[in-house]
Amino acid sequence: MYVVYVLDKEGNPLMPTKRFGHVRKLMNAGLAKPVSTKPFVIRLLYESTKYTQPLYGGIDPGRTNIGAAVVNQKGDVVYAANIVSRNQQIPKLMANRAAHRRASRRGERLRRKRRAKKCGTTTEFPDGRKLPGYKDGVLALKDIINTESKFGRRKRPAGWITPTARQCVQTHISVIKQICQILPVNDWTLEYNKFAFIVLEHGKIYGLDFQNGRLKGYDSAENYVFALQDGYCALCDDPIDHYHHIVPRHLGGSNTPENLVGLCEDCHSELHTNKKLLDRIGLKKKYAGTAIANTAMPFIYNEIEDMFGKEHTHICTGRDTFAFRKEQDVAKDHFVDAVCIAAIGGKTGLSGNIFKPFEIRQFRNHDRQIVKAQHERTYKVGKKTIAKNRKPRFEQPKKTPALSDWYETLCNTVGMKEARKQLSQVKVVKSTRQYNNLSRKSPGTVFYRNNIRYVMTGNITNGQYFRAYGQGEKNFPRKECILGSRQSLVYVS
Template sequence: MLVYVVDHNGQPLMPTTRGAFVRIALKEGRAKVTRTKPFTIQLLYETTSFTQPLSGGTDPGRTNIGEAVLDAGGEVLYNAHITTRNEEIPDLMAERKAHRQASRRGERKVRQRRAIKNGTITFPLEKERTPRGCEKPIVNKYIRNSEARFVNRKRPANWLTPTTNQLVETHLNAVKDICRLLPVSDWILEINRFAFMRMEDGSILGADFQNGRLKGYPSVNAYIFALQGGCCACCGKPLIEHYHHIVPRHLGGSDGPENIAGLCNECHGKVHTGKLSLDKLGKAKKYAALSVLNQAIPFIYDGLVELFGQEHVHICFGWQTSEQRKRLGLGKTHDADAVCIASLGNGSQPRQIPEPYEIKQFRRHNRAIINNQRERTYKLGKETVAKNRKPRFEQRGHSLESFLKSLSPVWRLDACQVMEVSKSTRYYNSEGRCMPGTVFYRCRRKTPGFIHGDIRRQGPSYGIMPFVCLHIILMQASRRGVMPT
């Protein structure tokens, strides 16, 4: 068993396989356990810091990343397969955008109601205005809309999209975590640049990359307009009012011309109401993962240079990794590729490769749930008479609108004057909620059956048994009114 060792200052030393030394040091109090996966101890006394040169390798990817560290003799000291959550980022950004728009829409409605109450509304009631930073005029109702918020925003140098930035940080954080365990001196990164046009057509060379189908058109919509001759793709009417994504973007639809259809207003409405189908057309994103990786690799390399220095960061290419893998007779896995990449850096021949550590990213917090607001309440005295100004989806009971309609005109005004309104309260996650990645244990009791066991995060000194099936645990816990923490 390989045990990772750090000195009393937290600096990594060479790992050891001397199990007896580790047991005696822990028993005598000369060392302590700092991590269990992978098993790491910290020495509590001063020692020398002599280390050997180690080479690390990264097989980059969007969803799957391979990491490995080898010494000069070819012994694999670390081997891991990382599963990222990068695919979730676009959906989470779209969700955050929806929450932000709903919040600003609510603020705007408050200003409108305040303007109506104080008699400061604009005339005419609906007026078109083109704020600074907007290309098309917008309709202002009752009040003047504020200026576009993005006008004064400036992106810093080397700005990355949230998806690419998360991927870069994932790669660099994985390397930093390894450097806390092992004194790595050099790092090797596999560089791949994917040419999508050539992946579609292998005959494309040189200037052919500049002569794509969109050459000469200012936008994809202009290309669609010329391709369809200015006519609707469904009915043939010589009018295009909407450029519709056949496969919606939130379902992985592409922004390319193969997934966009020019439609008139009537056909566009039929498509959204299900009366007209375009399922046989359109394509999903084909190279989304490779596109993000193309953007991230240069910044991953720059981050490694900051960590190790220019002279200690090396690169290799995919064909070199493939030849090394065939030479060693290894399977096509991400952790095996990482071992091949690390061996290319120090010129060693890897020995027996151990089972890799499986690392999976998961989301720790949910901002959308934390900032979620519940319905507001209207009371007459101590009695709740309505919730929300207008009924929400599948609401049971009166809303303010339906409650006032149920009153006679004589009592309606009096009810509005004495009615108390409590604002919607924010909902925060409880501290005892179940987090992804939590491990639950069942304590062995004398009483038979699963229902009689206690569920705890950390079991007592007597026998405990880990359970993988979280669904069964939560189901049994809910029957007894116990929520695992």
């Protein structure tokens, strides 16, 4: 059965109610007003008692799927939700940001080189240039003297974790805070796996100190792969020069040892021209995702402890949840596990049926990207496209070669004289950019049409039409819609 969540006059949460008729009377009399429709929350407009009863919250942690629930002393479920996070998008976004920054720095270096050459201030390094902090190594000649390198002085602060794990922690804490805005939860319980539970008994731990896996003793995944292959190329007996990503980073591949293979210079070049080379010799590595939730677990616990206090923060294991779920004879689901976890923390059983949970989706909050898309330089003869880019870009499709490859093939086919003649007829279409409208509404924005609530998943035709969650390809004209709130964790059903 659903409940109505109640806030007092100052906006503090009170106990939820099932007295729907009383709620309707309060709203008709102007003594209460609705705050949101999903979940249905009202705010009292008169002074009321601040008395609340104990409520127990529980969360079933995960990287993508998270369950959250709240039960009362009787074991009644007063809140349950399934949350789908956007954590799997983080590695790709971080890789894109790194690529944009590399391109920006490279453009700046080229600009400085052109200016130095024009002003006659270039510098030569006959023995190679050794940067401070770079041990036993020589970096490539850059023609001009840059500022002192910074990578030797960069240090990660105590408690640092990867952006993916940090986003996982923030998502879990945001879920809990969002629930505590409508319910006066006293205690919170976190399902902690058995290994993490034992470590936790020895005090707070941080980040990589929590892990004791196969990479222990190695500075990086590359060093681990080097030791695994004895320093030799996986395809021949030459020394390792490159570490190749089996699943490319831009396609979601990770930096884990399962996705890395050590290759020499020649084999690495051959691999990029013939992607089936690894499969032919039977070399296949299993692609496995990292245990983000396990890395984030101690940080989630510490944050919950800061919110509720040590005496009101509890832990259970997956085995405890399984046994309780079997005892109460309930089906497994993320929100059901969260209900069981909350009941374990509150030391109570379950009474009555578990109502249909809220479905929450996480949307990106800060998308300030200006460039939407960049189209490649195109070469045409008449209306036919014969090439793209002057030189081939990384993994450029063979069906549309670069101009240099097209010209080389033409020279080998019809001769250089005829090839130059055809080259003179080629027209160049410059590369172009498409820009985002900075005033655009982002996915996750709630809008209303004909008094029906929708959650926007995107917009088309320069923002003139909206697409909504669960509505397929249906378009909603913006002029007929009333825009509502915008937040990261959105109730979609």
